[in-house]
Amino acid sequence: MSAEQDYFIMVTDHEGVEHKLAAVEGWRVMEIIRDHGLAIKAECGGACACATCHVYVDDEWTGRLFEPRDEELERLDDAFEVEDSSRLSCQLLFNPELNGLKLTLAPSDL
Numbered sequence: 001m002s003a004e005q006d007y008f009i010m011v012t013d014h015e016g017v018e019h020k021l022a023a024v025e026g027w028r029v030m031e032i033i034r035d036h037g038l039a040i041k042a043e044c045g046g047a048c049a050c051a052t053c054h055v056y057v058d059d060e061w062t063g064r065l066f067e068p069r070d071e072e073l074e075r076l077d078d079a080f081e082v083e084d085s086s087r088l089s090c091q092l093l094f095n096p097e098l099n100g101l102k103l104t105l106a107p108s109d110l
């Protein structure tokens with residue numbers, strides 16, 4: 001068993017239920033959420049073109065992520081209910097430094 005098996009993220013869904021999801025290095029956070037069957041649309045499949053993978057990053061993590069690129073910020077302009085902690089989860093590549101990352105799925109029209 002590799003150490004990768006121990007990586008995880010914590011994701012709160014639209015019902016307020018928190019899920020501990022096994023995470024894989026090199027995967028987009030959006031892919032991790034989708035792979036576990038949580039309700040995230042991610043319509044463009046990670047191309048930073050739809051903003052339907054919008055999440056809120058927990059306060060303790062906001063300063064620990066790399067800064068969003070212009071493309072991500074522009075796409076977030078199209079999203080609903082954007083907050084300071086908003087990110088597009090397809091633009092967050094999971095790496096060991098993000099082990100334990102806490103997120104909440106942003107509201108959607110699912």
Ligand code: FES
Nearest residue numbers: 046048051053090
């Ligand atoms: S999946 Fe479309 S912007 Fe992230």
